Amino acid sequence: MSLNKKLILGCAQSDDNYGLSRNKKFEEVLQNAIKSGLNFLDTSPYYRNSSSIIKKINSKKNINIISKLKFDYDLKSNFEKRIRNDINDILSANNTKVLYGLLIHDSLLPLNSKKWKIVFKVLNEYKEKKIIKKIGISVYNTFELDNILKIFTPEIIQFPLNVFYQSFANKELLKKLKRQKIELHARSIFLQGSLLKNFKSLSPQLKIWRSEFLKWSEFLSDNKINALKASLVFALNNELIDKFVIGLDNKKQFEAVKNEFIKIQKNKKLLNNLNFNKLNSDNIILTDPRYWYSINNKEKLNYKKWIDLREKVLNGGMLLSKRPDQFLPAGWPTFYRKASGCHIWDINNKKYLDFSLMGVGTNILGYSNKSINNHVIKNINNGSISTLNSGLDKLLAEKLIKIHPWSKMATFSRTGAEANAIAIRIARIFSQKDEIAICGYHGWHDWYLSSNLSNKKNLDEIHLSGLSTIGIPKKLKGLTHPFRYNDIKGFKKLLRKNPNIGTVFMEVERNEKPKNNFLKQIRNITKRKKIVLIFDECTSGFRETNGGLHKKYKIYPDIAVFGKSIGNGIPITAVIGKKEIMIKARKSFISSTFWTDATGPAAALSTLKEMERIKSWKKITKIGRRIKMKWLKLSKKYKIKIKIQGIDALPSFSFDSNLNLYFKTFITQEMLKKKILATNSVYCCIQHEKYLNIYFEELEKIFSQIKKISDGKSIAYYLRFPVSQPGFSRLN
Numbered sequence: 001m002s003l004n005k006k007l008i009l010g011c012a013q014s015d016d017n018y019g020l021s022r023n024k025k026f027e028e029v030l031q032n033a034i035k036s037g038l039n040f041l042d043t044s045p046y047y048r049n050s051s052s053i054i055k056k057i058n059s060k061k062n063i064n065i066i067s068k069l070k071f072d073y074d075l076k077s078n079f080e081k082r083i084r085n086d087i088n089d090i091l092s093a094n095n096t097k098v099l100y101g102l103l104i105h106d107s108l109l110p111l112n113s114k115k116w117k118i119v120f121k122v123l124n125e126y127k128e129k130k131i132i133k134k135i136g137i138s139v140y141n142t143f144e145l146d147n148i149l150k151i152f153t154p155e156i157i158q159f160p161l162n163v164f165y166q167s168f169a170n171k172e173l174l175k176k177l178k179r180q181k182i183e184l185h186a187r188s189i190f191l192q193g194s195l196l197k198n199f200k201s202l203s204p205q206l207k208i209w210r211s212e213f214l215k216w217s218e219f220l221s222d223n224k225i226n227a228l229k230a231s232l233v234f235a236l237n238n239e240l241i242d243k244f245v246i247g248l249d250n251k252k253q254f255e256a257v258k259n260e261f262i263k264i265q266k267n268k269k270l271l272n273n274l275n276f277n278k279l280n281s282d283n284i285i286l287t288d289p290r291y292w293y294s295i296n297n298k299e300k301l302n303y304k305k306w307i308d309l310r311e312k313v314l315n316g317g318m319l320l321s322k323r324p325d326q327f328l329p330a331g332w333p334t335f336y337r338k339a340s341g342c343h344i345w346d347i348n349n350k351k352y353l354d355f356s357l358m359g360v361g362t363n364i365l366g367y368s369n370k371s372i373n374n375h376v377i378k379n380i381n382n383g384s385i386s387t388l389n390s391g392l393d394k395l396l397a398e399k400l401i402k403i404h405p406w407s408k409m410a411t412f413s414r415t416g417a418e419a420n421a422i423a424i425r426i427a428r429i430f431s432q433k434d435e436i437a438i439c440g441y442h443g444w445h446d447w448y449l450s451s452n453l454s455n456k457k458n459l460d461e462i463h464l465s466g467l468s469t470i471g472i473p474k475k476l477k478g479l480t481h482p483f484r485y486n487d488i489k490g491f492k493k494l495l496r497k498n499p500n501i502g503t504v505f506m507e508v509e510r511n512e513k514p515k516n517n518f519l520k521q522i523r524n525i526t527k528r529k530k531i532v533l534i535f536d537e538c539t540s541g542f543r544e545t546n547g548g549l550h551k552k553y554k555i556y557p558d559i560a561v562f563g564k565s566i567g568n569g570i571p572i573t574a575v576i577g578k579k580e581i582m583i584k585a586r587k588s589f590i591s592s593t594f595w596t597d598a599t600g601p602a603a604a605l606s607t608l609k610e611m612e613r614i615k616s617w618k619k620i621t622k623i624g625r626r627i628k629m630k631w632l633k634l635s636k637k638y639k640i641k642i643k644i645q646g647i648d649a650l651p652s653f654s655f656d657s658n659l660n661l662y663f664k665t666f667i668t669q670e671m672l673k674k675k676i677l678a679t680n681s682v683y684c685c686i687q688h689e690k691y692l693n694i695y696f697e698e699l700e701k702i703f704s705q706i707k708k709i710s711d712g713k714s715i716a717y718y719l720r721f722p723v724s725q726p727g728f729s730r731l732n
């Protein structure tokens with residue numbers, strides 16, 4: 001591997017404002033690089049002075065130029081002509097007739113289908129004329145790349161790679177890209193020079209990330225290696241990467257890189273002796289220099305609290321849906337001090353209106369409801385648990401049975417997933433069959449996640465994509481089978497193929513409404529085949545009816561499970577069922593200490609009473625309908641296509657665009673400025689009614705901005721924070 005084959009000289013250093021060093025001698029570096037035989041340059045019209053320096057040299061040398069463009073103009077402003085002008089300007093500014101590569105410098109551009117169509121057409125014309133050899137793209141992370149690959153196959157991909165950001169060191173990924181004949185260029189080997197600096201001399205923006213830089217300096221001293229060498233060794237270790245873009249401040253640095261490069265070639269052993277894994281960081285603010293300056297230090301410190309939490313608490317918390325990265329990395333307030341009604345005060349005492357998840361659906365009556373609190377506090381004062389049993393369990397069972405007369409027995413637990421595990425045990429005992437058909441989300445337990453053992457995408461369509469099966473015993477494979485909502489044919493086929501299915505476990509409705517008597521057909525088939533039908537009402541219960549959503553459809557299961565909302569924020573979940581089924585589990589060991597505390601049933605009894613008194617399901621359904629109507633109105637008014645889903649009290653929408661997640665992030669970012677926690681779904685609570693107009697007013701402003709953004713500058717330009725993370729696969 002020779003220097004000129006593997007290295008590309010990055011020209012960003014021609015710009016005084018780039019990187020951390022203010023004393024750069026780019027022309028000197030360029031002269032030396034060319035003298036040493038290096039003939040690939042990575043430049044861009046956005047790097048000040050770069051083309052004028054290259055131009056001087058290029059008249060005499062045969063240099064391969066890779067340049068970048070954002071195509072960041074308004075669609076209405078003679079878009080196509082401006083693309084051509086910009087490309088022609090690059091050619092003349094660099095004194096060349098041919099570009100080795102033209103990279104799209106806005107990884108979101110291909111996601112804007114209107115613009116992309118035009119850009120792609122023009123670029124291909126230049127390619128056919130052999131003016132551009134390769135059309136490529138520059139990305140910041142693997143998420144951006146995944147999206148792009150769904151749209152087109154670039155001929156060059158340029159990506160960051162350094163000891164802190166190792167996602168592109170993944171051999172499987174690199175192999176996959178090579179199979180598609182993509183030329184791979186890695187950049188940011190020194191993370192804009194920060195990896196080569198002494199911690200003390202780093203700017204305050206970077207000093208916040210003390211622990212990462214400390215780990216790095218410890219790594220260097222433990223391995224008795226200098227930063228330049230270690231950074232290079234890490235990068236060059238990836239033999240599948242074709243070229244490395246190296247930006248250097250002066251001749252001395254260039255010579256040092258050259259010498260290290262030659263030494264590393266001679267001593268390949270070094271490549272294998274260093275273990276860089278522990279330096280890999282999931283701090284997306286540190287590893288993406290776009291955010292070093294766009295995010296202020298207060299916001300960085302907020303994000304640091306989250307990073308620090310992840311060091312002590314597994315995954316930073318026990319519920320995926322509360323991870324701040326799912327809303328607005330570094331911008332989301334993350335920690336609360338107090339919550340009341342539909343307001344939350346963060347740890348800095350800033351008060352927000354919660355138009356987002358409302359405790360992930362736990363508080364239909366609003367946070368910290370006084371009458372429920374008082375009942376619970378009374379029970380705490382009387383001893384929330386004792387050696388003897390609480391009499392409240394019987395009262396709660398009677399109440400739930402009264403609401404659901406088809407059921408005759410109940411049992412209680414404290415989380416939805418464990419209630420579902422109880423339900424499964426009971427159903428298996430009754431049916432004497434191990435296998436289960438599922439449709440929906442039913443919790444984190446082995447029995448549910450095992451569905452992905454036979455096909456890792458099994459749960460993608462019925463719940464979240466990318467749910468891992470690590471830690472799930474392989475022996476569970478084949479016990480849990482997914483089927484799709486409203487696909488009665490698929491359901492029948494599944495039962496035919498798997499005669500050992502004894503339980504059907506499903507949500508009554510989540511995003512789609514039942515079509516063609518889907519629920520009735522399921523009920524009829526399960527009855528005929530003596531299969532236990534369980535409705536998981538953990539999320540749907542008490543949102544549209546006083547009880548399970550199944551009451552609305554008049555389809556009655558054999559067992560129903562309730563969670564989330566029945567204690568208005570105090571942990572309590574319930575399994576109710578037909579007597580002949582429930583009673584079979586008498587000999588089974590289903591037992592747990594904290595299932596017997598009094599606070600849960602006390603909270604549930606007063607919550608059910610209050611919900612019944614004010615008919616909360618009607619109120620939140622009305623609120624949700626108004627929200628859905630407003631979304632629809634905004635979508636029509638601003639001609640932004642959206643898809644609205646969910647039961648009325650739990651509405652959600654998505655933009656019918658490849659940029660969906662970016663627009664969603666934009667909503668959260670803009671709403672936070674108005675002290676509203678918002679995303680693209682609302683768990684309605686009765687308190688929302690009086691604040692709907694505030695929410696609508698602010699949302700309208702955002703929709704009007706989105707309309708402008710769709711045709712104008714890239715959304716990337718308006719996002720100060722990283723895009724919200726899409727799902728589980730990206731969060732680990």
Ligand SMILES: Cc1ncc(COP(=O)(O)O)c(C=O)c1O
Pocket residue numbers: 415416417418420440441442443444507536537538539540563564
């Ligand atoms: C339908 C359904 N079942 C089960 C669960 C799991 O409940 P928990 O998170 O309390 O374990 C949820 C949670 O979102 C759910 O929506």
